Amino acid sequence: MTYTKRLDGRKHDELRETEAKVGVIKRATGSAKFRMGNTTALAAVYGPRELHPRFLQDPEKGRLRCNYNMMPFSGMGDRVRPGANRRAKEISMVTTKALLPAVDLKDYPNAVVDVFIELPQTDAGSRCVGIVAASMALADAGIPMKDLVCAVAVGKVDKSIVIDLDYEEEQYPKYATTKVDDEEVADIPIAMIPSTGEITLLQLDGDISKEDLIKALKFAKPAMEKIYEIQKKALKEKYSDLKGGKK
Amino acid sequence: MNLQIQNHIKQSLDQQARVDGRKLDEFRDLTIEKGVSQTAEGSARVILGETEVIAGVKMSVGEPYPDTPEDGSLMVGAELLPMSSPNFEPGPPSIWAIEIARVVDRGIRESKAIDTKKLCIKKGEKIWLVAVDIITINDDGNLLDAAGIATLAALQDAVFPTYVDGEIDYKKKTKTKLPLSKLPIPVTVYKIGDNLLVDPVSEEEESVDARLTVTTTEKGQICAMQKGGDAPLTIEEIDKMCTLAQKRASELRKKL
Numbered sequence: 001m002t003y004t005k006r007l008d009g010r011k012h013d014e015l016r017e018t019e020a021k022v023g024v025i026k027r028a029t030g031s032a033k034f035r036m037g038n039t040t041a042l043a044a045v046y047g048p049r050e051l052h053p054r055f056l057q058d059p060e061k062g063r064l065r066c067n068y069n070m071m072p073f074s075g076m077g078d079r080v081r082p083g084a085n086r087r088a089k090e091i092s093m094v095t096t097k098a099l100l101p102a103v104d105l106k107d108y109p110n111a112v113v114d115v116f117i118e119l120p121q122t123d124a125g126s127r128c129v130g131i132v133a134a135s136m137a138l139a140d141a142g143i144p145m146k147d148l149v150c151a152v153a154v155g156k157v158d159k160s161i162v163i164d165l166d167y168e169e170e171q172y173p174k175y176a177t178t179k180v181d182d183e184e185v186a187d188i189p190i191a192m193i194p195s196t197g198e199i200t201l202l203q204l205d206g207d208i209s210k211e212d213l214i215k216a217l218k219f220a221k222p223a224m225e226k227i228y229e230i231q232k233k234a235l236k237e238k239y240s241d242l243k244g245g246k247k
Numbered sequence: 248m249n250l251q252i253q254n255h256i257k258q259s260l261d262q263q264a265r266v267d268g269r270k271l272d273e274f275r276d277l278t279i280e281k282g283v284s285q286t287a288e289g290s291a292r293v294i295l296g297e298t299e300v301i302a303g304v305k306m307s308v309g310e311p312y313p314d315t316p317e318d319g320s321l322m323v324g325a326e327l328l329p330m331s332s333p334n335f336e337p338g339p340p341s342i343w344a345i346e347i348a349r350v351v352d353r354g355i356r357e358s359k360a361i362d363t364k365k366l367c368i369k370k371g372e373k374i375w376l377v378a379v380d381i382i383t384i385n386d387d388g389n390l391l392d393a394a395g396i397a398t399l400a401a402l403q404d405a406v407f408p409t410y411v412d413g414e415i416d417y418k419k420k421t422k423t424k425l426p427l428s429k430l431p432i433p434v435t436v437y438k439i440g441d442n443l444l445v446d447p448v449s450e451e452e453e454s455v456d457a458r459l460t461v462t463t464t465e466k467g468q469i470c471a472m473q474k475g476g477d478a479p480l481t482i483e484e485i486d487k488m489c490t491l492a493q494k495r496a497s498e499l500r501k502k503l
Contacts, residue, residue: 025331026297026385026387027333027385038285042330044330044331046333049333067337071284072324072378072382073288073290073303073304073305073378073380074287076417078307079305082326082340083339084337116328116330118384120283120284120290121283121284121286123285
C-alpha cells in the first residue's frame with residue numbers, strides 16, 4: 001500500500017486549515033499571526049533601530065535578525081525549557097536567510113530590523129509557519145521588500161508526495177493505519193519568493209531519491225501560491241478600512 | 248520617557264484625570280479566552296486594554312521532595328518576550344520577570360488554592376509537577392495583574408493527560424480537572440505623586456513612585472503582598488490600597 005489516504009483525510013495537495021491576521025501586537029512596528037492546523041506563529045518586527053553592540057553594525061546596510069522561540073507549553077510532548085537551544089538557534093538562522101533575499105535594507109546603515117517569532121502551539125511545520133508570519137509582519141512594518149516570502153513543508157510518506165505534513169505524518173510508520181510499504185518519511189521545509197519562484201529555505205530530513213525531490217519541489221509550488229494569496233488578503237484586510245487617512 | 252509627558256500625567260492625576268479618560272480606581276476592559284494552545288494541558292489568553300498575556304500549563308510526573316513525600320509541586324515562570332515591548336531584550340529572565348513569576352506563584356501557594364496532596368500518585372515516589380508559564384505578548388502596563396489572572400484561567404482550563412504504566416500520553420487528555428479550590432487574584436495599586444490608581448497604561452507606569460500588589464481570595468483574606476517602586480508608603484496608604492485591591496479583585500473574580 002502506498003499512502004493514498006491521508007491520516008486526517010486531506011488531499012495530497014491540501015493545506016491544513018489556515019488563519020492569518022496582520023497587526024496583532026500593538027507595540028511592535030509590524031506584526032502578524034499565522035496558523036496552519038494546530039501550529040500557530042506570532043511574529044513581531046521592531047525597527048529599523050540602532051544596533052548594539054556596535055561592532056555588529058554594517059555601515060553599508062541594515063541587518064536582519066530573526067529569533068525563533070517555542071513557548072514552554074507549545075511542544076507535542078514535555079515542557080520545552082525556556083531560552084535558546086541548538087534547534088531554536090539553527091531555525092532562527094535559516095529563517096533569517098529565508099527572508100533576507102526579499103528585504104532591502106540598504107537605506108538603513110548601522111541599523112537592525114528585529115523579527116521575533118513565537119509559537120504558542122505546534123504540530124509540525126513550525127519554521128514554515130513562522131516564516132509566513134514573519135514575512136507578513138515585515139510588510140506590515142513597512143520594511144522595503146521586493147516580495148513576500150511563502151513557506152510550507154512538502155514530504156514523502158510511504159511513496160506518496162504530500163504537502164504540509166502534520167506531526168503524525170512526520171512520525172508516519174508509528175501512526176500508520178494501513179500496511180506500510182516504505183517506512184522512510186522525507187520532510188522538506190521550503191520557503192519561496194513567489195514572484196520569481198526562487199527558493200530561499202531548503203532543508204530535508206529523511207530519505208528520498210533525486211527524482212522524487214525535484215517532483216516534490218514542483219509539487220509545492222501551487223501550495224505556495226495559495227499561501228501567497230492568504231498573506232496578501234490578510235495584509236489588505238488590515239488596511240481596507242483605512243480610507244483617506246481616517247479610520 | 249519625555250519629562251513633559253510625565254509632568255502632564257502627574258498634574259492630570261491631581262485633578263483626577265487619566266490619559267485614557269478612566270477613573271483612578273477603574274480597570275480597563277478585560278477579556279479572558281481559555282484553551283488557546285492545544286499542546287498545553289491548560290491555557291488562557293488575557294487581554295486587559297492593550298496588554299496581552301498568555302499562560303500555559305504543562306504537567307509531568309516526577310519524584311516528590313524528601314520533606315514533602317505526599318505533595319505534588321507547582322512552578323510558575325514568566326517570560327517578558329522582546330516581542331511584547333521595545334524595552335525587553337532576549338536572554339535570561341530579567342528581575343522584573345522573576346518578580347512577576349514569584350508574586351503570582353506566592354498567591355497560589357500561600358492561599359493553598361491547589362491541593363498538592365491530590366497531585367500525589369504514589370507516596371514518596373511519584374507526583375505530578377504542574378508548570379505554569381506566563382508569556383507576555385503585548386505590554387501596555389500592569390503586566391503583573393494580567394499575569395495573575397491568566398495563570399488562574401489557565402489552571403481552571405487544565406486537565407490531566409493520560410497516565411498509564413508510568414507513561415504520559417500528552418495527546419490523550421482526560422476530563423479530570425486540576426484540584427483548584429480558590430482564586431487568589433493579585434491587584435496592584437500604584438502611587439503616583441499623592442494619588443492612588445489601578446491598572447496603569449505604559450505611560451502611567453513609567454511615572455509610578457510606588458506600587459503594592461495585594462493578592463486576595465474569595466473571602467477577602469490577603470494571601471500575598473509585594474511592595475515595589477522607590478517611594479515609601481504610610482500605613483494609611485497601605486490601608487487604602489488593600490481596600491481598593493480587595494474591591495477590584497472581587498469584581499475581576501466574576502470574570503473567571
